[in-house]
Amino acid sequence: MAKPGLTVAIIGGGIAGLMFALALSKSREDIAIDIYEAGPDFSELGAGLNLWPRVLEIMDSFGLIGELQATAGKPDHEKKMQFRKGDEPGSIIWGESPASIHGIHRGDLLKILVEHTATRCQSHFHKKIVSYEDIPHQPVILNFTDGTTATCDLLVGADGVKSSVRAYMYNQMADKLQSEGRIDDEVENVRKHAKPYWSGNIIYSSKEEARRQMIITYPISQGRFINTACVVVKDDLYGTIYDGPWAVRTTNEEVVKQYNGWDAPAQALVKLAENPMRWVVNIVLDDLPTFACGRVAIIGDAAHSMTTHQAAGAMQAVEDGYVLAALLGRPETSPGTIPLALRAYDEVRRPIAQSFQRLSRQTAQMILLDKMDGVTKETSAASVYSKETLPNKNDLLQELFQWAPKSSVVPDRDRALQIYGTMVRNSNSGFEHRLPLETVLAFSKM
Ligand SMILES: Cc1cc2nc3c(=O)[nH]c(=O)nc-3n(C[C@H](O)[C@H](O)[C@H](O)COP(=O)(O)OP(=O)(O)OC[C@H]3O[C@@H](n4cnc5c(N)ncnc54)[C@H](O)[C@@H]3O)c2cc1C
Numbered sequence: 111m112a113k114p115g116l117t118v119a120i121i122g123g124g125i126a127g128l129m130f131a132l133a134l135s136k137s138r139e140d141i142a143i144d145i146y147e148a149g150p151d152f153s154e155l156g157a158g159l160n161l162w163p164r165v166l167e168i169m170d171s172f173g174l175i176g177e178l179q180a181t182a183g184k185p186d187h188e189k190k191m192q193f194r195k196g197d198e199p200g201s202i203i204w205g206e207s208p209a210s211i212h213g214i215h216r217g218d219l220l221k222i223l224v225e226h227t228a229t230r231c232q233s234h235f236h237k238k239i240v241s242y243e244d245i246p247h248q249p250v251i252l253n254f255t256d257g258t259t260a261t262c263d264l265l266v267g268a269d270g271v272k273s274s275v276r277a278y279m280y281n282q283m284a285d286k287l288q289s290e291g292r293i294d295d296e297v298e299n300v301r302k303h304a305k306p307y308w309s310g311n312i313i314y315s316s317k318e319e320a321r322r323q324m325i326i327t328y329p330i331s332q333g334r335f336i337n338t339a340c341v342v343v344k345d346d347l348y349g350t351i352y353d354g355p356w357a358v359r360t361t362n363e364e365v366v367k368q369y370n371g372w373d374a375p376a377q378a379l380v381k382l383a384e385n386p387m388r389w390v391v392n393i394v395l396d397d398l399p400t401f402a403c404g405r406v407a408i409i410g411d412a413a414h415s416m417t418t419h420q421a422a423g424a425m426q427a428v429e430d431g432y433v434l435a436a437l438l439g440r441p442e443t444s445p446g447t448i449p450l451a452l453r454a455y456d457e458v459r460r461p462i463a464q465s466f467q468r469l470s471r472q473t474a475q476m477i478l479l480d481k482m483d484g485v486t487k488e489t490s491a492a493s494v495y496s497k498e499t500l501p502n503k504n505d506l507l508q509e510l511f512q513w514a515p516k517s518s519v520v521p522d523r524d525r526a527l528q529i530y531g532t533m534v535r536n537s538n539s540g541f542e543h544r545l546p547l548e549t550v551l552a553f554s555k556m
């Protein structure tokens with residue numbers, strides 16, 4: 111490549127970072143892409159991932175669908191997500207997702223992404239970012255824990271729920287407000303977003319009181335594996351800080367013990383769990399005021415880590431990358447217009463991703479049959495509640511997943527491009543570097 115028109119640094123090589131790198135590498139020839147990953151290589155924790163038709167559409171637009179199907183098999187349009195009350199002998203199916211599901215192995219997806227980005231991107235391992243400097247008319251400077259630095263025109267934090275980029279962005283905004291003499295509450299409302307919070311969900315819980323649980327299971331890798339997650343939900347603990355370790359090994363016995371009294375398929379399934387892990391599901395709060403500031407943006411879990419109940423976290427990460435890459439790929443994009451591109455990205459993507467965060471929480475309440483008249487843990491265990499009310503829940507479920515069959519990200523991309531086009535035409539100064547602090551404050555007060 112001759113001198114690149116744009117240099118982009120991506121922090122984190124998970125699904126969000128690599129999918130964005132891929133989208134960007136297909137968008138414009140003259141963009142130089144560096145990926146900085148804290149770990150020794152690219153890897154994914156956990157096994158299964160469900161892809162909705164909306165993600166498959168994006169994979170197809172990048173010409174990856176054939177490779178994905180070669181390992182994951184062809185999607186079966188008849189295969190829907192089924193919702194079953196199984197915590198008693200003789201289970202009842204009470205709902206079905208309105209769109210088909212496609213279970214894949216995370217490793218298979220990652221392998222395809224790594225192969226396709228290898229030729230166009232520079233990968234750097236053992237590079238953990240701690241801070242950055244975004245001073246107008248100078249390159250953005252990245253600082254790593256090993257004392258080294260790097261530069262770029264655009265910094266994209268795809269560094270997961272514990273994101274250092276998000277933490278630095280929000281601490282800096284809070285410091286700025288503090289220096290302007292804002293009241294403590296306002297400052298704290300911004301600073302709080304530097305941290306991840308507990309969703310109240312634990313997957314493969316062992317010691318927790320088994321009050322409100324569910325099992326999510328589906329085949330992956332063309333049925334060679336069964337992916338199973340047992341989730342305990344304590345919604346009253348949503349938004350608290352979880353101090354213990356986030357992931358630990360547990361035993362099969364611990365998991366099995368919790369499903370005493372469940373129906374036969376549920377008990378058979380949990381008995382199969384080999385070397386189960388116990389995961390504490392941490393999230394980003396769904397009122398994060400901005401996904402971008404100056405020439406720095408956050409994508410994927412760094413911006414909107416959510417609970418698993420809509421199976422939408424990775425899908426939303428992929429959509430972030432798709433829309434952001436389309437904006438950067440425009441011929442008019444230069445280092446000077448990047449803040450505008452990031453504003454358009456934030457304006458279009460943030461409300462959508464945050465609506466999935468909220469839908470996911472509502473879906474858990476639905477699956478756990480909260481607010482269902484006349485059924486308690488005890489009446490359910492004794493099987494003496496009104497079974498006629500269960501099918502009514504399917505209508506509510508259809509509402510929660512109504513986005514799934516419509517399934518296209520293209521209108522979102524086009525809206526972002528339109529907003530960006532208008533901003534570029536109306537801006538004569540190019541660089542627009544003010545922190546969107548007033549926006550941030552207005553949002554935090556809501
Ligand atoms: C049990 C479970 C089931 C799920 N099921 C689904 C599903 O069915 N469908 C779906 O769409 N989504 C699902 N999700 C959500 C999905 O897994 C995540 O949303 C997605 O993997 C997030 O990807 P990411 O790249 O944003 O973050 P991550 O995968 O966390 O990647 C972040 C990367 O950044 C690196 N990093 C971190 N900090 C730094 C730093 N300071 N400097 C440099 N690098 C750094 C990390 O090493 C890592 O490689 C599920 C999640 C869970 C927990």
Ligand SMILES: *[C@@H]1O[C@H](CO)[C@@H](O)[C@H](O)[C@H]1NC(C)=O
Pocket residue numbers: 241242243251252253259
């Ligand atoms: C980043 O590193 C440079 C060079 O070591 C240093 O001058 C600068 O203060 C660091 N910036 C931050 C924000 O830590």
